[in-house]
Amino acid sequence: MTGFNVELTITAAFYGLLCIALLYRVIKGPHAVDRVIAGDSIDSMTVVIMALFGALSNRAVYFDMALIVSLLGFISTVVISRYLEGRS
Amino acid sequence: MSGQRTLGFVSTFILCFITWIAFTLAFTVQEILGGLIVSFLVSLISSRFLIHEDPLYLFNPSRLLGALAYIPLFIRELVKANIDVAKRSLNPKLPINPGIVKVPTELKSEYGLAMLCNSITLTPGTISMDIVEEGGKNQIYIHWIDVQSKNPKEAGDMIKGSLESGVRRIWK
Amino acid sequence: MSIVNTLVIIGMVVCAIVTATVDDVLSCIISMGALGSFVALEFLLLHAPDVAIAEGSVGAVLTPVIFIIALKKVKGGKE
Amino acid sequence: MILLRIIIDALFLIGGFFALAGVVGVIRMPDSYCRMQASTNTATLGALGILAGTSLYGFFVLNSLAIGVKSIVIGLFILFSNPVASHAIARAAKRCGVYMLNKSGCDQYGRDNPQ
Numbered sequence: 358m359t360g361f362n363v364e365l366t367i368t369a370a371f372y373g374l375l376c377i378a379l380l381y382r383v384i385k386g387p388h389a390v391d392r393v394i395a396g397d398s399i400d401s402m403t404v405v406i407m408a409l410f411g412a413l414s415n416r417a418v419y420f421d422m423a424l425i426v427s428l429l430g431f432i433s434t435v436v437i438s439r440y441l442e443g444r445s
Numbered sequence: 446m447s448g449q450r451t452l453g454f455v456s457t458f459i460l461c462f463i464t465w466i467a468f469t470l471a472f473t474v475q476e477i478l479g480g481l482i483v484s485f486l487v488s489l490i491s492s493r494f495l496i497h498e499d500p501l502y503l504f505n506p507s508r509l510l511g512a513l514a515y516i517p518l519f520i521r522e523l524v525k526a527n528i529d530v531a532k533r534s535l536n537p538k539l540p541i542n543p544g545i546v547k548v549p550t551e552l553k554s555e556y557g558l559a560m561l562c563n564s565i566t567l568t569p570g571t572i573s574m575d576i577v578e579e580g581g582k583n584q585i586y587i588h589w590i591d592v593q594s595k596n597p598k599e600a601g602d603m604i605k606g607s608l609e610s611g612v613r614r615i616w617k
Numbered sequence: 618m619s620i621v622n623t624l625v626i627i628g629m630v631v632c633a634i635v636t637a638t639v640d641d642v643l644s645c646i647i648s649m650g651a652l653g654s655f656v657a658l659e660f661l662l663l664h665a666p667d668v669a670i671a672e673g674s675v676g677a678v679l680t681p682v683i684f685i686i687a688l689k690k691v692k693g694g695k696e
Numbered sequence: 697m698i699l700l701r702i703i704i705d706a707l708f709l710i711g712g713f714f715a716l717a718g719v720v721g722v723i724r725m726p727d728s729y730c731r732m733q734a735s736t737n738t739a740t741l742g743a744l745g746i747l748a749g750t751s752l753y754g755f756f757v758l759n760s761l762a763i764g765v766k767s768i769v770i771g772l773f774i775l776f777s778n779p780v781a782s783h784a785i786a787r788a789a790k791r792c793g794v795y796m797l798n799k800s801g802c803d804q805y806g807r808d809n810p811q
Contacts, residue, residue: 361701361757366618368708368746373624375719376655380631382722382731383648390728390789392647397781398722398735400677401774402715403654405746406621407661408767412750413618417470417762418666424468424766425670426654427773429678433650434781436682437643438788440689467769470762527714527741534721534734543730544802566779569736572729572786574805588786590733592800 362413369409376402393437400430453496457488498554503615511614518611522568530569530590544592545574548601549582550609557616558583564608571604622662629655646684653677700756704749711745718742727797728789732782739778747771 379402382395404427411419461484469476503509533540552558562573565587574586587604594600632652639645653676660669714737721734747767754763790796790805 361704361753364705364708366620368712369618370620370624371712372715372746373621373628375715377624377628377631378719379722380628380635380651383632383651384635386644388728388789388794389641389643389647390785390794391731392644393785394728394731394735395722396647396651397785398718398738399651400654401739401743401778403658404770404774405711405715405743406658408747408750408770410618410621410661412753412758412763414664415758415760415763417760417766419661420763420766420770421468422657422661422666422669422673424770424773426657426673426677427770427777429674430654431777431781433678433681433685435784436685437647438781438784440643440685441785441788442791443689444792464769467765470765523740527737530721530733530737531714531717534717534724534737539724539726541725541730542800543727543797544800545805546802547804547808562783563776563779566782567736567740567775569733569740572732572736573783574786574790577808586805588729588733590730592802595800595802 365409365413369406369413372402372406372409376406389437389441393434397430397434400426404430449499450492452501454488454492456501457492457495458484461487498556508615511611515611515615518607519564522564522608526568526570533590540591542591543589544595545586545588546592546595546597546600546604548585548587548597548604550585550601550605552583552609552612552616554617557612560616561585561605561609561612564612565605568608618662622659625655625659625662629659642688646681646688649684650677650681653680700752704752707745707749707752711742711749714738714740714745715742728794729786729796732786736778736782739774743774744771747774 376399379395379399383392383399386392386395404423407419407423407426411417411423462480465480465484469480503512550558550561552561558576562576562585565571565573565585570590572588574588577584577586587600589600589604592600593603629652632648632655635648636645636652639648653672656676657669657673660666660672718734718736718738721737722731725731725734747770751764751767751771754760754767796803796806
């Protein structure tokens, strides 16, 4: 079933382009909170690209990677928000 | 009390083991043995934090039906709110009217409050910020992207009307 | 998939430049977390899932958390 | 088979459209809280659409049980962990006094908890 490769590749490239667009907010964000939000969105888009690549190369091991990033990705956000709450 | 604790331990153990099976999907002896050991250790540590009330509360036909009926309701609300926020952010004039409203809720139990707040946060356009208890009722502060009403009752009906009736069928 | 590879490399370079040039320490840590997740994605695109798992758990999560704890201990570098 | 392909393509298109809307919202919105609202958009339908598509692809095209089940598990984890992070960062931003655009004049949290 090679016909699906086109859609999978195009979708992954589109998400990669959106990641680059989000970097604008990481560079320019006035406060650290804006950067945290953009970084969180980059994390979830990375998970999506990993899942697409795993489906493209037909190996279930690549999905474990996406699982780990989506599991641990929110820990750093929660830790940063605890730090911001204590700093005020 | 001790029977309660043992039942909570067993239910946490079963949940962990099902999650392990879904992760690995390999039915060999060493995988299943490793899963048994790991989920035993995890549930030994964390069952006190996960379950405070009756562990078999959800295993009731009407509550299970309510939980099943909640899924299409939630998906419908999710799609509706997503289309609304996508329209707002793609519009060249950016029609937003943000503000924070305070909304009362009838729910009492911790799990019900957590489920309602997570559902409110997951639907785009509203974020639940804090919960306080005033006058015997729990009040939620909600950041709303388009404030249509400052009255707590009306705002509550607009934000969480169908979601709360869905949650009330499951938790108290 | 070489298009995605190029885009991810551009993202890595931009994140690294932001990490080196921004003034605020907290923003520096956040952009380093974004750099970690890009590097993990790049390792996955090069067919190395084991290295990617190590990089994803260490570079994207553990390093920012340790830096935040250190920043809390020194009270934000002020004083 | 052609019907399955159309369904999967439609799911991918839905995911891509909502992710684009969320990213445009994150870049264009005027203050931090509205940016948070737009970023929920990418995390819910933007990610869940693609994951539903890969799950169908794994079950019916590749005939691999592992890929389908793991896609569903990743979607569930995103659904559980994203609101926690969003709620925590919103409360921290309000506590440390990040600027909030107050067009409607309705800030009941700031009224009840003065700095």
